[in-house]
Amino acid sequence: MRMLINVAETVVADALRGMAAAHPRLTVDVENRVVVRSDAPVAGRVGIVSGGGSGHEPLHAGFVGPGMLSAACPGEVFTSPVPDQMVRAAAAVDSGQGVLFVVKNYTGDVLNFDMAAELAEDEGIQVAKVLVDDDVAVTDSSFTAGRRGTGATLFVEKIAGAAAEEGAPLERVEALARQVNASSRSFGVALSAVTTPAKGTPTFDLPPGELELGIGIHGEPGRERRPMMTSGEIADFAVDAVLDDLRPTRPVLVLVNGMGATPLLELYGFNAEVQRVLTERGVAVARTLVGNYVTSLDMAGCSVTLCQVDEELLRLWDAPVETPALRWGR
Amino acid sequence: MRMLINVAETVVADALRGMAAAHPRLTVDVENRVVVRSDAPVAGRVGIVSGGGSGHEPLHAGFVGPGMLSAACPGEVFTSPVPDQMVRAAAAVDSGQGVLFVVKNYTGDVLNFDMAAELAEDEGIQVAKVLVDDDVAVTDSSFTAGRRGTGATLFVEKIAGAAAEEGAPLERVEALARQVNASSRSFGVALSAVTTPAKGTPTFDLPPGELELGIGIHGEPGRERRPMMTSGEIADFAVDAVLDDLRPTRPVLVLVNGMGATPLLELYGFNAEVQRVLTERGVAVARTLVGNYVTSLDMAGCSVTLCQVDEELLRLWDAPVETPALRWGR
Structure with missing residues (x-):
């Protein structure tokens, strides 16, 4: 095994500690596995939250900051994060203007973000979701029903993040995110x-x-x-x-x-x-x-x-x- | 061979064409293998030129731009660029304030940058050089007499480039580059x-x-x-x-x-x-x-x-x- 790791069990937590040390403008909750831009929630701005299995870095935590994601939830390697992470992230970034979940189309991610949206709404957070499914190679795969979400995630997160940074309302940010994915x-x-x-x-x-x-x-x-x-x-x-x-x-x-x-x-x-x-x-x-x-x-x-x-x-x-x-x- | 290439002979030229397409703020001379910030020469500013064998990307061409290198000369893979590239780069970036060559300590690079400095001075360009030799692992190696130049190159290029951008004279930029390498x-x-x-x-x-x-x-x-x-x-x-x-x-x-x-x-x-x-x-x-x-x-x-x-x-x-x-x- 040619890996620069301690043990497989701590790979994600170790990386989050390393991110925290390198990026003082991120607030990294290593225990709960949530990475948030340190000035969140930003008054009057929609929050953008994404997440997914680890192993795709810099996606998603490397895209947290002004003009892109408000927060990211890293799961275990190639494994969806759990709803609790997503709800924590939403709560950390919601300024009262609502939160957009950017979800790559993998079965585990879709189910968990759906559940998180319900839980967040129970807590009074308005949530919209956009599904990213841009990969034309195959329909249905070992992790997915329908098309997989891959590179377009970067475009969706950047453009939705820019709109949110400018103060666009949730409905508009969501519509732009859907347009980017569809395009x-x-x-x-x-x-x-x-x-x-x-x-x-x-x-x-x-x-x-x-x-x-x-x-x-x-x-x-x-x-x-x-x-x-x-x-x-x-x-x-x-x-x-x-x-x-x-x-x-x-x-x-x-x-x-x-x-x-x-x-x-x-x-x-x-x-x-x-x-x-x-x-x-x-x-x-x-x-x-x-x-x-x-x-x-x-x-x-x-x-x-x-x-x-x-x-x-x-x-x-x-x-x-x-x-x-x-x-x-x- | 698991490489995303056409043929070995065109790897460097292909990459330069791809860089030119991705980075409109760089002027890429594919034939002569010189990458220059497109606003060079910048009036009243010292030029910073580096280069070395390809295969270490983003070093050096990925560090060309305001606040860092004025130009880079990529050689063949793991092979020093030739003096002609370095002289062209120096001529392209010299505003009359002189040029600093940042040279990693490998035998071929040292000889070629020395020759280039003489040729450039013959053309009326004032040249200073800084040798980067930060690798403590070994003294003398297959490519080097003395210590090898590795990661510190990034620190030298960033800090010397920042000083040049502020308008520091060649003597000061050179002294700072030497201080960074020594530190x-x-x-x-x-x-x-x-x-x-x-x-x-x-x-x-x-x-x-x-x-x-x-x-x-x-x-x-x-x-x-x-x-x-x-x-x-x-x-x-x-x-x-x-x-x-x-x-x-x-x-x-x-x-x-x-x-x-x-x-x-x-x-x-x-x-x-x-x-x-x-x-x-x-x-x-x-x-x-x-x-x-x-x-x-x-x-x-x-x-x-x-x-x-x-x-x-x-x-x-x-x-x-x-x-x-x-x-x-x-």
């Missing part, structure tokens, strides 16, 4: 399997010299396995899979995302191929983000997410953000 | 070997269940190989190796750096242990940065860099920076 599609490729701390060995078998097209972020099976392809061939396959489903008529935001173990040198090279394919297909690119944002522990590989944007979504994407993993000013 | 020490650990695109197989043999203490960023040998240790044991070893040499009397900047393939979840957990050791040894922490910044392609592992700071260095560290990989405002 986004993703496709992922694995070049190696993923190893969880609890198991200590790869969760599936992917021999060297093969790749899996359409992989999920937990190593769920994709569409097909093939002999190794070039970066250009992978870009053709992945971008076409997204475009076949999205059929964008407006400019797109592009996320070229690493799965965790693929070097940034390779991700930038892959981005060159993604941009080539988009140009060939006549799709205009508004903005491009390249890096490891929605990961799967030590899996090698990448995903492409496109989100077609109007002027308002683009303005909100460009709005200032100040989180551990995503930051920019005006 | 910094690093120690790295590999949990897996590194595979270069050209070779396609691991450059050294590190069996699962073993780690190499004191590894370099090109897979150069370290101090010793041991059976796998816990995150806490590694932190004790690495931090003590740094402290034995640095013996800080002031607060430190902490860089907990991933080698490329170690998940952020593990890096944050490792940071918790690094902070514990520093507390136990009575060392005050001023700031902490956690992430993949000075990498070695797909190597799993981490390094710790400490830089002891006075008020001026801390102020310059905190100054605004706007690059692809490091950004913050006031």
Whole structure:
């Protein structure tokens, strides 16, 4: 086992202690596993709460801060957080303007966020929910009924967070979040399997010299396995899979995302191929983000997410953000 | 070979094309391999130029932008850039105030930057140089006479870049860069070997269940190989190796750096242990940065860099920076 850990049982708590030490503008409740921007609740502002299994860092806790998430609830590795975490997060960030739950479409997350919404409403917190289900690779998978939620989560959290930061009401923030999800599609490729701390060995078998097209972020099976392809061939396959489903008529935001173990040198090279394919297909690119944002522990590989944007979504994407993993000013 | 590439020969050029597409504020000369902040030369400001072999991304090109590097010259993977690149970079950023070369201590880089400095001076550009040699693991190694330059490069480039941005003269920027290097020490650990695109197989043999203490960023040998240790044991070893040499009397900047393939979840957990050791040894922490910044392609592992700071260095560290990989405002 090639892991930089103490024991599998404390991986999430250890990481939260490390986050707390590195990011003084986050309030990290290690025991209850809730990460909150330290100035929450912000008067007059809607709260944005997300969460999910750990192992996808910097998603979600790395996106907590002004202009993006108000709070995040990390579960165990590849395991949904529990409703109690979500209710605590909602209570910590609600200023009376309500809270939006951003939920990736995995069965456990959906059930637990549903239950948390009921519990939070019992406590007098108004809750809206948006389901992220952008992965075009497969419908129904080992963790999901319907499409999986992957890279579009970053777009939803950024744009909903920007709207909330500006003071938009819950109804508007929710509508924007739904629009972003409806305008986004993703496709992922694995070049190696993923190893969880609890198991200590790869969760599936992917021999060297093969790749899996359409992989999920937990190593769920994709569409097909093939002999190794070039970066250009992978870009053709992945971008076409997204475009076949999205059929964008407006400019797109592009996320070229690493799965965790693929070097940034390779991700930038892959981005060159993604941009080539988009140009060939006549799709205009508004903005491009390249890096490891929605990961799967030590899996090698990448995903492409496109989100077609109007002027308002683009303005909100460009709005200032100040989180551990995503930051920019005006 | 589990790489997201076309062919080994085009890896660096492909990545530069991908960087150009993602970062409109950089001017990327793909043919000549020079990355320049697009507003260079900045009137009245010293230019800061660095470079080195590719494979350590985001170092150096990811640190080009206001408040940090003026330009970067990427060489082939793990191979020094050539003097011509460095002279072009210097000419592109010199406003008449001179240029500082930030050089990691590897034989090829040192020779080529020396030659470039002479050529640039022949063209009327005033050049100063700072050598970064922070790695306490070994003296003399496969690529180096003396100590290797690793994580401290980030501290040198950030602090020298902040001083230049404020309008400090070349002499002062150079003195600050030397002070940062003299105040910094690093120690790295590999949990897996590194595979270069050209070779396609691991450059050294590190069996699962073993780690190499004191590894370099090109897979150069370290101090010793041991059976796998816990995150806490590694932190004790690495931090003590740094402290034995640095013996800080002031607060430190902490860089907990991933080698490329170690998940952020593990890096944050490792940071918790690094902070514990520093507390136990009575060392005050001023700031902490956690992430993949000075990498070695797909190597799993981490390094710790400490830089002891006075008020001026801390102020310059905190100054605004706007690059692809490091950004913050006031």
